[in-house]
Amino acid sequence: xxxVSQHNHHVILSEAASLELxxxxxxxxxxxxxxxxxxxxxxxxxxxxxxxxxxxxxGIKGFEAEFIKSKFSFNLRKPSVQWSDTAEYFCAVNxxxxxxxxxxxxxxxxxxxxx
Amino acid sequence: EAQVTQNPRYLITVTxxxxxxxxxxxxNHEYMSWYRQDPGLGLRQIYYSMNVExxxxxxxxxxxxxxxxxxxxxxxxxxxxxxxxTSLYFCASSLKLVSxxxxxxxxxxxxxxx
Numbered sequence: 001x002x003x004v005s006q007h008n009h010h011v012i013l014s015e016a017a018s019l020e021l022x023x024x025x026x027x028x029x030x031x032x033x034x035x036x037x038x039x040x041x042x043x044x045x046x047x048x049x050x051x052x053x054x055x056x057x058x059g060i061k062g063f064e065a066e067f068i069k070s071k072f073s074f075n076l077r078k079p080s081v082q083w084s085d086t087a088e089y090f091c092a093v094n095x096x097x098x099x100x101x102x103x104x105x106x107x108x109x110x111x112x113x114x115x
Numbered sequence: 116e117a118q119v120t121q122n123p124r125y126l127i128t129v130t131x132x133x134x135x136x137x138x139x140x141x142x143n144h145e146y147m148s149w150y151r152q153d154p155g156l157g158l159r160q161i162y163y164s165m166n167v168e169x170x171x172x173x174x175x176x177x178x179x180x181x182x183x184x185x186x187x188x189x190x191x192x193x194x195x196x197x198x199x200x201t202s203l204y205f206c207a208s209s210l211k212l213v214s215x216x217x218x219x220x221x222x223x224x225x226x227x228x229x
Contacts, residue, residue, distance in 0.1 A: 009155075032216045043205060043220040044158075051216065090157060094216055101146065101165050101212055102173060107157035 002027040002095045004106035012112045013081055021076040021109050023091035033074040034092040034103070035065055044090065050074065061085070086113045117142045119221035121206050127227045128196055136191045136224050138206035146209040147189040148173070148218070149181065151202040158205065164189055165212075196228040 007022035025031060035047040048059025055067040065076045074091060091106040119140045128134055140147065148163035150173075160173030164183040178200055180192040189208075193200060203225050207218040 006157075034216060036218075043222050044207075044218070045220070046217050049216050094212065101163055101171070102160055103148070103212060103216070103218060104160070104174075105150075105158040107155065 002093045006106035008109045010110045016080045019078040019081050023074045025093040027095045032094045036090045038088045083113045083115045121221035121224045138189045140208040144208035146212040148207050149191045150205045198228050
């Protein structure tokens with residue numbers, strides 16, 4: 001079964017700082033990778049996803065993520081964060097090659113952006 | 116408006132009193148799933164359903180039941196709730212999880228079991 005590790009539990013940044021959140025997955029076959037965001041008091045929303053092709057994917061609100069197959073990683077980046085980016089971010093993986101109908105989430109990284 | 120609707124949004128109950136959390140989606144999605152969210156543990160999948168009458172266990176199914184008699188509805192049943200089931204529950208749906216990967220989430224149901 002697939003699993004996901006997110007390295008940082010809580011990240012605190014000042015506005016305009018650059019962001020990188022780590023995500024590693026464990027599954028040797030083909031995977032679909034996702035980042036979801038949960039703003040305070042809200043439900044999860046899709047930020048971006050990778051299925052195949054260009055390993056650098058761009059999502060909403062200026063976020064991007066890079067899939068590095070050799071490192072089993074899918075790190076989330078943003079060049080300059082804003083206060084409105086304060087939220088919890090979840091990496092998720094699905095392994096369709098294994099016939100998996102599960103979307104497995106990491107434990108999440110809470111981002112606090114200080115004005 | 117496309118949405119996933121959960122009820123109730125908030126519930127306080129006592130140990131052993133059966134309860135059902137309803138979930139309904141209006142997007143004609145095949146795939147539906149229940150997750151629980153706990154601090155420091157992220158989202159953990161309870162049950163999922165690939166289509167009507169097809170359900171399977173997720174990672175933490177103990178103490179829960181589900182059914183999928185209609186495409187739009189996927190209720191979560193706690194036959195005999197216990198305090199360790201106090202949590203925030205999310206229902207989610209997807210047109211076809213494997214091909215699109217995108218889950219649409221409900222607003223969440225916060226359950227407290229005393």
